[in-house]
Amino acid sequence: MRKHSVKSAAIVGAALLVLAACSSNKNEAGGNNGGSCDTSKGTLTVGVVAPLSGNLSALGIGIKQSAELAVDEANKKCTVKGYKLAVSAQDDEANPAKGAQAATKLSTDPTVIGVVGTLNSSVAQTVQPILKEKKIPQVSPANTNPTLTRGNDFLTAPKRQFENYFRVCTTDDLQGPYAANYLVEKAGKKKIAIITDGKTYGEGLAAELQKQVTKKGGQIVGSEKVGEKDTDFSGVIAKIKATNPEAVYYGGEYPVAGPLSKQMKDAGLNVPLMGGDGIFDGKFIELGGKEGDLATSVGAPTESLATAKAFVDAYKAKFGKEDYAAYGAFSYDAANALIGALATTLSSGDWSDSKRDDMLANVGKYSGSGATGDVKFDQYGDSTNKVLTVYSVTSGKWKDVETGTFTG
Amino acid sequence: MTPVLEARDVSMVFGGLKALKGVTLTLDEGKIVGLIGPNGAGKTTFFNCLTGLYTPTTGQVLLKGNVLPGDPAQVTDAGVARTFQNIRLFPSMTVLENVMVGRHVRMKQGPLASLFHGPAYHRGEKAARDRSRELLSFVGLNNLDDELSRNLPYGDQRRLEIARALATDPAVLLLDEPTAGMNPQETEATQQLIFRIRETGVSVVVIEHDIKFIFGLCDSVSVLVQGELLVEGSPETVRADPRVVEAYLGKPPEEVAHEVEAAAASAEEEQA
Amino acid sequence: MSVLLQQLVNGVMQGALIALIALGYTMVYGIIQLINFAHGEVFMVASYGGLATYTWLLPEDLKKVPYVALPLMFVGGIIVAVIVAVIMERFAYRPLRNAPRLAPLITALGVSVFLQEFVRNVYPNATSNLPYPKVFPEGALSLGGVNISKTGLLLVLLSVGLAVVLQTYINRSRMGRAMRATAQDPDTAKLMGVDPDRVIVLTFIFGAVLAGVAGILYGGYLSNINIDMGFQTGIFAFTAAVLGGVGSIRGAVIGAFIIGLIKTLAGQYMPGGTQYDYVWIFVVLILVLVFRPQGLFGEPERVRA
Numbered sequence: 001m002r003k004h005s006v007k008s009a010a011i012v013g014a015a016l017l018v019l020a021a022c023s024s025n026k027n028e029a030g031g032n033n034g035g036s037c038d039t040s041k042g043t044l045t046v047g048v049v050a051p052l053s054g055n056l057s058a059l060g061i062g063i064k065q066s067a068e069l070a071v072d073e074a075n076k077k078c079t080v081k082g083y084k085l086a087v088s089a090q091d092d093e094a095n096p097a098k099g100a101q102a103a104t105k106l107s108t109d110p111t112v113i114g115v116v117g118t119l120n121s122s123v124a125q126t127v128q129p130i131l132k133e134k135k136i137p138q139v140s141p142a143n144t145n146p147t148l149t150r151g152n153d154f155l156t157a158p159k160r161q162f163e164n165y166f167r168v169c170t171t172d173d174l175q176g177p178y179a180a181n182y183l184v185e186k187a188g189k190k191k192i193a194i195i196t197d198g199k200t201y202g203e204g205l206a207a208e209l210q211k212q213v214t215k216k217g218g219q220i221v222g223s224e225k226v227g228e229k230d231t232d233f234s235g236v237i238a239k240i241k242a243t244n245p246e247a248v249y250y251g252g253e254y255p256v257a258g259p260l261s262k263q264m265k266d267a268g269l270n271v272p273l274m275g276g277d278g279i280f281d282g283k284f285i286e287l288g289g290k291e292g293d294l295a296t297s298v299g300a301p302t303e304s305l306a307t308a309k310a311f312v313d314a315y316k317a318k319f320g321k322e323d324y325a326a327y328g329a330f331s332y333d334a335a336n337a338l339i340g341a342l343a344t345t346l347s348s349g350d351w352s353d354s355k356r357d358d359m360l361a362n363v364g365k366y367s368g369s370g371a372t373g374d375v376k377f378d379q380y381g382d383s384t385n386k387v388l389t390v391y392s393v394t395s396g397k398w399k400d401v402e403t404g405t406f407t408g
Numbered sequence: 409m410t411p412v413l414e415a416r417d418v419s420m421v422f423g424g425l426k427a428l429k430g431v432t433l434t435l436d437e438g439k440i441v442g443l444i445g446p447n448g449a450g451k452t453t454f455f456n457c458l459t460g461l462y463t464p465t466t467g468q469v470l471l472k473g474n475v476l477p478g479d480p481a482q483v484t485d486a487g488v489a490r491t492f493q494n495i496r497l498f499p500s501m502t503v504l505e506n507v508m509v510g511r512h513v514r515m516k517q518g519p520l521a522s523l524f525h526g527p528a529y530h531r532g533e534k535a536a537r538d539r540s541r542e543l544l545s546f547v548g549l550n551n552l553d554d555e556l557s558r559n560l561p562y563g564d565q566r567r568l569e570i571a572r573a574l575a576t577d578p579a580v581l582l583l584d585e586p587t588a589g590m591n592p593q594e595t596e597a598t599q600q601l602i603f604r605i606r607e608t609g610v611s612v613v614v615i616e617h618d619i620k621f622i623f624g625l626c627d628s629v630s631v632l633v634q635g636e637l638l639v640e641g642s643p644e645t646v647r648a649d650p651r652v653v654e655a656y657l658g659k660p661p662e663e664v665a666h667e668v669e670a671a672a673a674s675a676e677e678e679q680a
Numbered sequence: 681m682s683v684l685l686q687q688l689v690n691g692v693m694q695g696a697l698i699a700l701i702a703l704g705y706t707m708v709y710g711i712i713q714l715i716n717f718a719h720g721e722v723f724m725v726a727s728y729g730g731l732a733t734y735t736w737l738l739p740e741d742l743k744k745v746p747y748v749a750l751p752l753m754f755v756g757g758i759i760v761a762v763i764v765a766v767i768m769e770r771f772a773y774r775p776l777r778n779a780p781r782l783a784p785l786i787t788a789l790g791v792s793v794f795l796q797e798f799v800r801n802v803y804p805n806a807t808s809n810l811p812y813p814k815v816f817p818e819g820a821l822s823l824g825g826v827n828i829s830k831t832g833l834l835l836v837l838l839s840v841g842l843a844v845v846l847q848t849y850i851n852r853s854r855m856g857r858a859m860r861a862t863a864q865d866p867d868t869a870k871l872m873g874v875d876p877d878r879v880i881v882l883t884f885i886f887g888a889v890l891a892g893v894a895g896i897l898y899g900g901y902l903s904n905i906n907i908d909m910g911f912q913t914g915i916f917a918f919t920a921a922v923l924g925g926v927g928s929i930r931g932a933v934i935g936a937f938i939i940g941l942i943k944t945l946a947g948q949y950m951p952g953g954t955q956y957d958y959v960w961i962f963v964v965l966i967l968v969l970v971f972r973p974q975g976l977f978g979e980p981e982r983v984r985a
């Protein structure tokens with residue numbers, strides 16, 4: 001729109017001022033414990049690209065702080081000999097263009113050994129190639145779109161897309177079908193309407209769900225799109241209400257999903273709304289998510305995992321709150337994968353740009369046991385951990401209903 | 409006795425153009441003063457200076473001995489009202505509403521009183537409406553209250569402007585070419601209207617090109633030429649002044665003299 | 681059939697919201713020929729003002745009493761909106777009153793960005809959607825399969841009611857006549873003793889009060905607010921004002937209802953669905969501007985003497 005360009009110009013102007021004012025926002029993690037380790041060779045940096053402001057900042061901040069926790073612990077344990085580790089967190093505002101800026105900034109810093117991020121699949125698409133140029137490994141805690149690792153024909157002709165890209169979470173091609181199985185087989189909802197926000201993440205989820213619903217004998221009764229910034233969904237709701245769905249599947253994130261669920265109820269369409277990990281957040285309920293709404297998320301519930309207990313305790317000790325959000329444990333594992341691979345890489349000599357090939361190879365070969373379970377990557381860079389969980393809003397909180405592995 | 413309106417040495421300069429060069433004019437209570445002069449002489453500019461639309465470069469304007477403020481709204485409040493050479497009614501308001509806007513300055517209703525229609529509001533509105541209707545019938549516009557002002561015939565628009573000006577309860581009324589575009593009957597009626605206005609205690613300054621009309625109407629006439637006051641005096645004095653004859657509108661002197669005489673003759677006839 | 685009725689009801693409710701904001705655009709334009717692009721932001725700020733009143737000013741026990749909390753939120757939101765509008769008029773627009781028209785227009789854009797960024801940076805957590813308190817009439821009336829949200833109903837009643845009050849005020853009161861006179865000929869209005877500064881401030885205040893009411897109702901109707909709401913809704917309101925004929929009160933209201941209805945009906949029945957509903961709004965706008973440039977109820981542009 002016309003006004004937009006003027007606005008953006010002004011915003012960019014303001015942003016430049018802010019950038020100039022705080023040119024360095026590196027977080028020196030674990031500074032006062034550095035004394036006990038040898039850090040004579042300098043500082044190496046773990047980059048983070050996540051939405052630190054904007055609608056999805058709750059998730060982004062969980063990612064950033066969990067990475068900081070991993071770096072902090074590594075510094076204390078002298079995991080990387082001779083170096084001190086730092087975190088440089090860049091805000092992508094959940095916006096692909098901003099993500100590109102963040103990635104460019106990190107890729108020009110020679111001390112960056114790898115990047116944890118992004119939250120959004122759409123942002124990953126612009127970040128991947130930029131980091132690839134500099135052979136910087138990227139481990140995403142949260143991208144669930146299968147094309148990021150296996151290309152557009154991810155089911156029939158998978159092909160590795162970026163040798164520097166890995167993820168520790170499961171993908172939508174499992175999340176969507178897993179949700180479909182739950183809806184059709186466990187919950188007995190045969191007539192399902194789909195609403196998406198048009199972004200890569202939501203479209204991917206919904207497309208896979210749709211296939212599986214049909215396969216299991218359910219029926220897609222309607223399919224609608226909403227804008228990411230829409231707030232009044234009465235039109236869409238009236239349209240799908242007419243098709244009498246038993247459940248609505250929303251491919252998108254909680255800022256829209258919360259109000260959408262509330263408005264569905266107000267409009268007399270009182271059926272559960274189900275979504276993927278993008279709506280699995282406390283904010284969804286605060287913004288209007290209602291009792292009985294459902295979400296799938298990758299992995300097992302952080303709280304109920306024996307492996308995650310240490311992470312949760314350490315996080316709480318460091319930050320005082322349990323706001324690691326949906327991807328905290330994944331982000332912690334992603335950072336640890338980078339740190340572990342770095343330690344292996346440096347066992348054969350000091351850090352320099354020529355070590356980057358080794359580093360990439362070592363991330364690919366990394367194997368560890370993390371907060372979310374085993375952390376290991378397959379030939380595409382995907383996690384070998386395919387555990388998924390269905391959650392439901394119960395007494396105003398997300399409660400896990402069922403954890404399992406998708407088997408078809 | 410202090411004159412009701414007094415302009416002292418008023419000058420107005422636009423960039424390099426001296427539109428008024430030290431004009432002095434006095435209007436005594438209950439009088440009608442005429443202001444004549446060729447096109448571009450500065451007559452309308454003089455009115456604009458009197459009403460605060462322009463701030464004179466030098467000089468002063470006094471109303472009943474007090475210096476007038478430089479703001480049009482305050483000038484109106486003080487008691488000077490005017491009409492315009494090129495009619496400036498509020499085109500999309502009705503006839504009655506136009507006059508009621510003229511009452512604005514005499515009404516006390518504030519923004520909130522208007523919102524909560526209390527008894528004070530109703531009293532105020534009724535009084536304003538009644539007075540406006542009275543003025544409309546005074547100028548001869550009956551049964552046109554709800555007509556949009558832009559739909560009135562030309563002559564009626566001029567009369568409506570006079571009614572609107574009178575609605576501000578002025579001590580002095582300034583009329584800028586009130587008969588322009590009128591036929592002889594209408595002109596005649598306007599002359600009678602101005603006399604009746606004077607009877608209500610309002611003093612009048614009137615600009616007109618129609619010399620017959622001016623000489624028949626005014627107690628005294630001032631002649632403005634190229635921003636300067638050329639002659640001032642009773643119609644007879646002005647009529648006799650050769651400079652007027654010579655300067656007036658650049659017409660051949662004989663023709664003007666003839667015109668002036670004819671006007672004077674008919675004015676005398678009327679008075680007789 | 682019931683889908684059509686439902687969409688009509690939805691359209692009317694959206695129209696009612698847009699109307700409240702469109703009135704502010706149209707009144708200010710009528711008086712000073714300024715498209716006050718920051719007016720959408722006044723609406724947004726009011727919404728946050730109402731939320732702030734609820735969050736920080738209301739004692740806990742009153743928060744649970746809707747018929748006390750809700751009116752106080754309206755008061756808080758309206759006060760914030762009025763203060764913002766008056767400051768905006770006084771310091772951003774008044775100094776430019778005699779400048780070329782483009783100057784205040786650019787200033788309006790600047791004020792708009794400023795207000796958005798101000799709220800983003802100052803209001804806690806304003807970077808993400810904020811839930812609105814549940815002090816509004818809950819639930820909906822159901823009439824033959826058509827759902828009428830109670831808050832939506834309140835919205836329509838208030839919107840139409842306030843538009844009528846405004847229209848009466850402008851037609852039948854001293855200050856209302858002064859406003860119209862100033863809009864038609866400011867110099868002559870001055871000569872009738874009308875103080876243009878007062879009239880203009882009053883116009884901004886009226887616009888702000890209506891935007892304030894809209895800001896609170898928006899929060900209640902949609903249960904969430906965010907800092908983009910002013911821009912989004914503002915564009916529709918501005919379009920409604922242009923469609924109805926900028927400067928016309930009746931035009932703004934009717935234009936707003938037309939836009940609300942086009943939006944919902946196009947979302948239901950036109951190709952592209954709800955994703956492209958606004959496209960149809962602009963199609964209609966363009967058609968109206970081509971065949972009736974002054975809008976549905978506007979007066980043809982007058983050349984000022």
Ligand SMILES: Nc1ncnc2c1ncn2[C@@H]1O[C@H](COP(=O)(O)OP(=O)(O)OP(=O)(O)O)[C@@H](O)[C@H]1O
Pocket residue numbers: 422425427445446447448449450451452453454493
């Ligand atoms: N605002 C202005 N800016 C510049 N020049 C002006 C302005 N107003 C009037 N003038 C000039 O001042 C001179 C006097 O104009 P004015 O309108 O007062 O004449 P007038 O005597 O009323 O003429 P007419 O009989 O044609 O009405 C003219 O040369 C006119 O162009």
Ligand SMILES: [Mg+2]
Pocket residue numbers: 451452453493
């Ligand atoms: Mg003139």
